[in-house]
């Protein structure tokens with residue numbers, strides 16, 4: 200039952216809203232008034248027409264005045280249509296109040312004058328004025344004036360031109376009084392209920408808006424705080440990394456010196472220990488550099504140094520660097536390089552870092568297997584490219600972990616990371632660097648069988664196509680990363 204009532208009221212709301220023109224929809228207060236106006240005009244004639252119906256039934260000789268009354272009451276249905284067609288809400292509201300006054304005074308004139316049973320309807324006039332025009336003082340005065348003029352007109356006409364005698368018996372007049380008063384009460388009750396409902400839903404809406412405003416405010420504060428925290432974190436990392444690099448360089452430098460000295464003096468007793476210190480220092484420095492690079496990229500401060508270089512020499516340098524580690528793990532390291540790959544215009548150091556990270560991982564996560572590096576020409580949507588595949592027969596990666604391995608600080612599981620070591624920075628940085636250079640990195644892997652990482656790098660970094668750099672002159676371009684993936688090169692500075 201409650202469901203069908205709410206369905207009915209929803210349908211009514213829908214119907215009411217259909218009549219509201221676009222010019223009113225945007226004005227919250229006016230829309231509220233228009234809704235009350237419409238509900239009164241859509242339902243009012245049903246209630247109002249009970250009076251002419253009763254007159255018709257009670258009057259032994261019903262005459263044309265009943266038809267005029269009914270036509271005027273039914274005429275209220277035209278108002279919603281006119282409102283939808285042309286707007287002008289306030290003019291229509293005044294015309295409607297005028298029509299109501301006419302209906303009331305017309306029935307009073309023909310049926311009993313000031314003692315007419317239809318007189319209680321007068322009470323609905325101020326009520327409707329309140330609903331339709333709300334707090335507009337000017338319009339309230341207009342209604343008052345209209346009421347005064349109508350009353351005077353009614354008085355004069357009744358006095359000078361008395362209405363013809365009707366033949367309704369006294370008992371029927373009392374019945375008419377009951378019908379009329381009940382209809383007026385029903386009408387007032389209907390308007391009051393709708394008004395209370397409108398008020399309640401408005402209060403509800405306002406509460407929701409207030410809640411949303413507060414939530415938005417909280418969100419803004421939280422975003423600001425997060426941004427501040429992220430900036431502070433990036434600054435802290437950059438500072439810490441910088442501070443750490445100085446002593447680390449000393450450790451690496453001195454251990455290198457000690458190794459050279461040992462070679463010269465032939466005193467090899469401490470060499471294994473010094474080599475361990477040296478390797479640990481290099482590892483730590485690489486880690487610190489990765490952290491620094493990541494925070495630089497995050498802050499949009501990473502730069503590309505564009506120069507012409509041979510990919511072959513980069514690959515050789517990587518292999519030379521990784522070979523001892525690969526051999527230590529019992530891995531066979533092989534390289535297949537397509538000689539048709541031309542020289543590259545790009546960032547040599549970053550290309551080396553990218554390939555180095557992936558090959559180092561391959562040799563780290565493979566024991567007694569093979570690590571194969573295959574370089575071949577290829578294409579990217581932006582133009583000619585080189586494809587670098589790093590295949591290993593190592594531990595492989597579980598399918599569920601694959602989507603996450605390029606995320607920062609992701610290590611597949613605690614067991615793997617404690618067995619092989621690792622911080623989850625390498626691949627995140629590698630992906631960022633690839634993106635910066637206009638390339639990409641992808642992985643395919645089978646757990647227990649091995650992985651293949653595919654790096655795609657353009658032969659020329661995108662901005663290079665603008666033709667500013669002269670490869671032969673040996674100039675280096677510095678391109679600043681903006682922090683946006685795949686759209687990285689914003690400014691370019693030439694440095695000697």
Ligand code: ADP
Pocket residue numbers: 560561562564591593594595596604609610611612615616620621622623624625626627650
């Ligand atoms: P980490 O310093 O831990 O190696 P990376 O970002 O380089 O960090 O790698 C993230 C994770 O991806 C690693 O912890 C490892 O679990 C997995 N992974 C990366 N390369 C390989 C590979 N060649 N074979 C198996 N797992 C790999």
